[in-house]
Amino acid sequence: MAKIKSIQVSGIRGVKDPLQLNLNNKSILIFGENGSGKSSLTDAIEWYYLDGVKHLVSEETGSTKGRGSLRNLFISASEEAFVDIQYSDNKLNAIKTIDNSLKVSTSNTTDDFKKYFLATQSENLILRYGDLVEFIIASKTDKLKRLQNIIGFSDVADIRDLLKKSAGRIARNIKAANYDNQINAHQSVILINLGQNAYTDEQLFSGSNQLIKTLKLDKKIESHEDIQIVLKEIEAKEDSALIEQISFFTKVGENLTEIIGNIDNIQLSYGLYHKAYTELRKDPGNIQKLQLLTLLKEGRSILKNNVTKDDFCPLCQQEKSKIELITELNKRIEDLEELEKEKVKLGEMGQGLKDILRVNINMIDGLLKEKYFKGDTQSALFGNIKIIKASLNAFSVELGKELVAKDSIQSPDQLQINKKDISKSIKDVQEKAKALTEAKNSNIKFQIYTKLFHAITAYNQYQVIKNQLETLTKQQITFELLFADFIKRQEEALNAFFKMFSSSINDDYTSMNPDEKIENIKLAPIKDKNDDLVGITIEYEFFNKTKSPPTAYLSESHINCLGISFFLASVRAFNKQNEFLVLDDVISSFDRNHRARFVKLLTAKFNDYQILLLTHERGFFELMASDVKGKEWLIQDFKWSKENGVRIEEDKADIKGRILKKFQSKDKESLGNDIRVYTEKVMKEIAFNIEAQVSFRYNEINEKRMAPELLDAVHARISKKGDGLKDKVNIQKLKGMPMFVANVTSHDNEFTESIEDLAAIWKDIEGTIHAFYCMDCKKFISIEYFDNVENKIRCGCGKLTYDWKK
Amino acid sequence: MNDKIKTGKEVIDEFFTGIMDIKGIDKKTVEKLMAIYNEGKLTDINIQNAMGQLLQEELSMAEEKDGKN
Numbered sequence: 001m002a003k004i005k006s007i008q009v010s011g012i013r014g015v016k017d018p019l020q021l022n023l024n025n026k027s028i029l030i031f032g033e034n035g036s037g038k039s040s041l042t043d044a045i046e047w048y049y050l051d052g053v054k055h056l057v058s059e060e061t062g063s064t065k066g067r068g069s070l071r072n073l074f075i076s077a078s079e080e081a082f083v084d085i086q087y088s089d090n091k092l093n094a095i096k097t098i099d100n101s102l103k104v105s106t107s108n109t110t111d112d113f114k115k116y117f118l119a120t121q122s123e124n125l126i127l128r129y130g131d132l133v134e135f136i137i138a139s140k141t142d143k144l145k146r147l148q149n150i151i152g153f154s155d156v157a158d159i160r161d162l163l164k165k166s167a168g169r170i171a172r173n174i175k176a177a178n179y180d181n182q183i184n185a186h187q188s189v190i191l192i193n194l195g196q197n198a199y200t201d202e203q204l205f206s207g208s209n210q211l212i213k214t215l216k217l218d219k220k221i222e223s224h225e226d227i228q229i230v231l232k233e234i235e236a237k238e239d240s241a242l243i244e245q246i247s248f249f250t251k252v253g254e255n256l257t258e259i260i261g262n263i264d265n266i267q268l269s270y271g272l273y274h275k276a277y278t279e280l281r282k283d284p285g286n287i288q289k290l291q292l293l294t295l296l297k298e299g300r301s302i303l304k305n306n307v308t309k310d311d312f313c314p315l316c317q318q319e320k321s322k323i324e325l326i327t328e329l330n331k332r333i334e335d336l337e338e339l340e341k342e343k344v345k346l347g348e349m350g351q352g353l354k355d356i357l358r359v360n361i362n363m364i365d366g367l368l369k370e371k372y373f374k375g376d377t378q379s380a381l382f383g384n385i386k387i388i389k390a391s392l393n394a395f396s397v398e399l400g401k402e403l404v405a406k407d408s409i410q411s412p413d414q415l416q417i418n419k420k421d422i423s424k425s426i427k428d429v430q431e432k433a434k435a436l437t438e439a440k441n442s443n444i445k446f447q448i449y450t451k452l453f454h455a456i457t458a459y460n461q462y463q464v465i466k467n468q469l470e471t472l473t474k475q476q477i478t479f480e481l482l483f484a485d486f487i488k489r490q491e492e493a494l495n496a497f498f499k500m501f502s503s504s505i506n507d508d509y510t511s512m513n514p515d516e517k518i519e520n521i522k523l524a525p526i527k528d529k530n531d532d533l534v535g536i537t538i539e540y541e542f543f544n545k546t547k548s549p550p551t552a553y554l555s556e557s558h559i560n561c562l563g564i565s566f567f568l569a570s571v572r573a574f575n576k577q578n579e580f581l582v583l584d585d586v587i588s589s590f591d592r593n594h595r596a597r598f599v600k601l602l603t604a605k606f607n608d609y610q611i612l613l614l615t616h617e618r619g620f621f622e623l624m625a626s627d628v629k630g631k632e633w634l635i636q637d638f639k640w641s642k643e644n645g646v647r648i649e650e651d652k653a654d655i656k657g658r659i660l661k662k663f664q665s666k667d668k669e670s671l672g673n674d675i676r677v678y679t680e681k682v683m684k685e686i687a688f689n690i691e692a693q694v695s696f697r698y699n700e701i702n703e704k705r706m707a708p709e710l711l712d713a714v715h716a717r718i719s720k721k722g723d724g725l726k727d728k729v730n731i732q733k734l735k736g737m738p739m740f741v742a743n744v745t746s747h748d749n750e751f752t753e754s755i756e757d758l759a760a761i762w763k764d765i766e767g768t769i770h771a772f773y774c775m776d777c778k779k780f781i782s783i784e785y786f787d788n789v790e791n792k793i794r795c796g797c798g799k800l801t802y803d804w805k806k
Numbered sequence: 807m808n809d810k811i812k813t814g815k816e817v818i819d820e821f822f823t824g825i826m827d828i829k830g831i832d833k834k835t836v837e838k839l840m841a842i843y844n845e846g847k848l849t850d851i852n853i854q855n856a857m858g859q860l861l862q863e864e865l866s867m868a869e870e871k872d873g874k875n
Contacts, residue, residue, distance in 0.1 A: 153814040159821075159848065166853050464865060471864040474832035475857055482836070485828050489821055493812040500811055573811065 001579035002116070003088040003610040011072045011081030012047070012098075013040035021636070025088050027611040029628060031621040032638030038614045039128075041638075042584040043070070045612075046126055048083045048096050049117075051104065055130060067102050092116050119577045124570040126582040132563035134304060136550055137323055139330040140526050140535025141337070147497075147523075147536060156490050163486055167479035170472055176355040179469040181261030185254050186465065189458035192430065193451040204459050211448055211455075227456050234449045242436060243450055248372045249433035250454050252381070255363050256426045259388065262360055263417050269353045270395055271412040276346050280403055286339055287403050293336045300329045323556060343403065350399045357396050364389045384425045391417040491525075491533070497573075498523045498536075504569035505562070508605070512561045512597045517543045521562070524548070538562070560589050564598070568606070580610035587620055595620050599627045607631070652681040659762065668755045675758065676707060676739040679765055683710035686772045689782035690793070692717035707740045722793065724802040729768045737761050774800040834860060 003025040010018040014037030021028065021041075032038030043053045047070055056069045071081045082097040094108035106113075135146060148154050190198050194211060198204035201224075208221045212230060221227055280287065302314055303326050312319045364385055367373075373382045398409040440446045502522035509521055519541045526535040539548040547553050550562055564586060571581055587595050602611060615621050625635050655678045662671045687694065692713035715731035734740065738753060739761075753761070772780050774795035785794040786804060793804035812820075822843055825836055838856040842848050 148814070153817075156814040156817050159818060162848065162850055162853060165850060166857070169854070170857070463868065467865055467868045468861065471861050475835045475860070477830065478832045478835040481828055481831050482825065482839075485825075486821055489817050493814075493817045497811050 001575075002092055002577060003579050004612075005086040005088055006084075007041075007045075007086075008084040009041060009044040009082075010084075011075040011079055012044045012070060012083060013037065013072060015040045015044065016072045016074050023610070023612075023634065025610055026632050026634050027609075027628070028613070028634040028636060029621065029624050030612070030614045030636045030638055031618065032614065032616060034616050036616070036638045038616070038638040039584055041612070042126060042128065042582055042614065044083045045582055047098075048085065049120055049125060055128070067098065067104070070098060070102075071100070116577055123575045123578055124567060125575070125578060125580070126584065127564070127567045127586055128584045129586055129588050132560050132567075132586055133323055134563070135566050136538065136559050136563050137326045137330065139334050140537055141334075142330075143523075143536040143538075144533065153490075153494070156493075160483070160486055160490055163479055163483040167476055167483055170476040170479065172352055172355070174469065174472050174476065175265075176352065176359060177468075178258075178262050178265060178356070178359075179465055182258055182465045183462060183469075184261060185257040186458040186462035188257055189250060189254055190455050190462070192434075193455040193458070198455070198459050198462075204456070208452060208455070211452055214444060215448060224456075227452065231449065231453060231456075234445045234452075236446060236449070239440075239446055239449075242439075242446075243453065245372065246433045246436045246450055247454070247457075248370055249429040249436070251370075252367055252385075253426050253429040253433065254458070255367055256385075256388075256422055256429070259360050259363065260419055260422045260426065262356060263419055263422075266353065266356055266360075266392075266395060266417070267412060267415075269349070269356065270398075270415060273346070273349045273353060273399070274409060274412055276342075276349060277403065277409055280339075280342055280346060281408060284404070287343075290336060290340060290343065293333065293340065296329055296333050296336070300326060300333065303329070321556070323559065346403075354396065354399055357392050357399075361389060361392050361396075364392070381425060381429065384421060388417065388422060391415075487533075494525065494533070498525065501569050501573060504572055505565040508565035508568050508601060509561055511601050511605070512565070512594055513558065514597075518554075518558070521565075556589050557591060557594055560586075561594065568601075571609070579608065580612065581606075582612045582614070584614045585616055587615065588617070590620075592619075595623060599624050603627060603631060652678055655681070663755070663759060663762070666755050668753075668758060671755075671758050672739045672753065675762060675765065679734070679740070680707045680710065682769050683707060683714060685780055686710075686769075687713050687717075689772070689780040689784070690714065690717050690721075691783050708735055711735045711740065721805045722802050723805075725771060728802075729771045730764075731768070734765060734768060737764075834864075 004023050005025060006020065006022045008018055008020045009015045019041070030038055030041070043056070046053050047067070052067060053070065075081065077100040080097045080099050082095050084095040086093045091110065091112045092108065094106055094113055096104065096106045098104050135143060138146060145154075148157050187197050187199075190196075190204075190207075194204075194207040196203065196207045196210075198207055205221045205223075205226075208227055208230075212219075212221070212234075215234065217230065217233065219226060219230055219233070221230060299315065303322055311321050313325060367385055368382070368389075372378055394410075394415055398415065401407075401409050437447055437450045505523075506519075506521040510516075510519070521538065521540040524537050524539045525533050526537055528534045537548050538550050539546055540550065541547070542553060550559055554562070575581075587598055590598060602613070613624065615624070628635070655674055659671065659674050659678060662668065662674070686692070687710050692710075693716075694709055694713045711731050711734055715735075718725045718729070718731070774781070774797060776799050777795055777797035779796035781793050781795050781800055781802065783793065785796060785798070786792070787794060788806065791804060791806060792801050794801045822840065825831075825840065826833065828836075835857070838860050839848075839853065842852050842856055
């Protein structure tokens, strides 16, 4: 697994000049006051891995994922902003750059890096305070979605939905087609013409042989081909018009039989739809509220993305805890989503009925186009069929009405299809067909031909319907079986995951909250009435009673502990590529005890991980620093200035190294500043060791001492106490040097001195420092080593000694 | 602790590997589904089209069979 050897950021967010962290795979504790730009480092890492920065995304910048705000404002258009990460595995080293047109490129194009990078997309590398409670206060469905995303179960959920949807759709198609009804219609034609039903070829052939018996043909029907031969043999061309007419009436009878068979289903379905529609309309306010759903979701997204930083409602500006606001929004959104589900269900019911109606109306439209309806001879039948169509259309009109329409849809008893009239029409057309067939009573051959022709036509149609039904039923059953098998696998895998994950969260939470009566924290699946997994909740035992959700019972500090535990459990479970994590200001709401336990948790349970821990809280920084000292952690301060952006507070050895390098290359750029900063740092140590007194200041302001003040204090102290030292150093000369004739506002002024002048200044400063600093024991002379017998001040080894008054 | 946990991909792969052994399934339906999955095109519309195609193939086969009788 990869750790970071070094990271360099340039031109990103608050980082103007290159900011280099040489981590050498070690953890680092970074302190930076609010506004010091320490989160720029987190933003840089987030952009590097995810190609965007979530908290920079707003509606306006959505398409660029916050990249528009990524480049530092003060870098020139030609400068590339970049993040350069060198890893423990050199093969992965890469520089990601973003130019002024927001074009992004990555230097490492190897397959190794691509593979690594793709795999990291599902890892949890960064936790910020703003995201801390995101999972804890998320709605049950969002929790499920988020976990499924993390563990790569989104695809599982998608496939599960596809299988379920396919089974449901095929079942609906079968129902809408009403195959049984179609089969009955065709069988009734067979029965009329053959005198018996024919469900198999054998029954068809046997019935056909019976029908042609009186013709005493030499042929016996044993196949479909035989039927065609017989039909051809007994066919009379001059009768074709009559046969066509009989076919017309047969078709009308057949179709109307199908339609009448669908009427009960249509009326029953409409009754159910009407009931559900009326139920939803009971409280019209609820339906109106559905229009708020989008607004509420947007509001939640604004709060989650920390577009507003403080605890107040961005809409009404009322002061309110962000967690409370999100929790309330979740509740309202969940309620409305339930309502929306009912609305969607109603829509599906309506669609199912529309499908059935469409099949029947199409059938009628087909009939109305028949050429036998062109003249006036069949006007009564034509009119009857149009009335049936109008009755069916009336249902469609009602189904098209909105829930919020002024008037409700018509009740089922207001929408009746007159079955008696349809039955009468069927009887009429069947009688007409029969009459036409029997019109040539003496012509037995014609009668048999007509009957056999209609029987075989109906049988063929029956076969098609039967095959369709068989195939669709096989498909439906298959999808149902696949779905059942799949959800079993999904649930087994999810339950194993819940168990492991819950145990990890519980361990970390209880180690930060020992001796509290909150136990057995676990993720619990929530199922709907159809036993479908619809969400996840967090349960725990409080005084041996199961409670849920946490926001209802736990304090903010405890909820944050839960958030951290969730993140750490995710890191353990899913981070397979990277062995580092970034924790940015995650303990802000913690009290002292929780902070101490959090430090212990990190150093005890995550010591294998490389942790980049950023904080703006001095107290926590000091607590953490004292705990990680000697555990190979690096400790760093971040500072921000308008000129340089974010920079690291360097130690004096680094500054000295840079000064010497600049003298070597005769580079005088910022050399004066470097000498000033170095002298300030050393003077602080000298002042501390000889107990030179400066005026009192509070806390960190105390650290902001300029060189002249320190030089004055050191000068005053040695004038009073150290006769030997007074003669050896010329503090007043140092004070007159150009870089010390300055104030805080001109902190980083450039100097116009030549490199030679600067070398002379440097020589004086080094000489002064060496008067206080022993090159053998590497320690300053100090009151700590004061010899009160000899009245001498010494270094640690005693080689550097001066007289010092008591 | 992670060893017992299956990733989503593992769950899906295992399902499709053992899909033909699920009792009662129609092999032709599953073959169509597998073909779309293997092409990486498992979407609702593709399933609908594949099932529609299978229905037509079955009807043509039945028609052919009836013609032979």
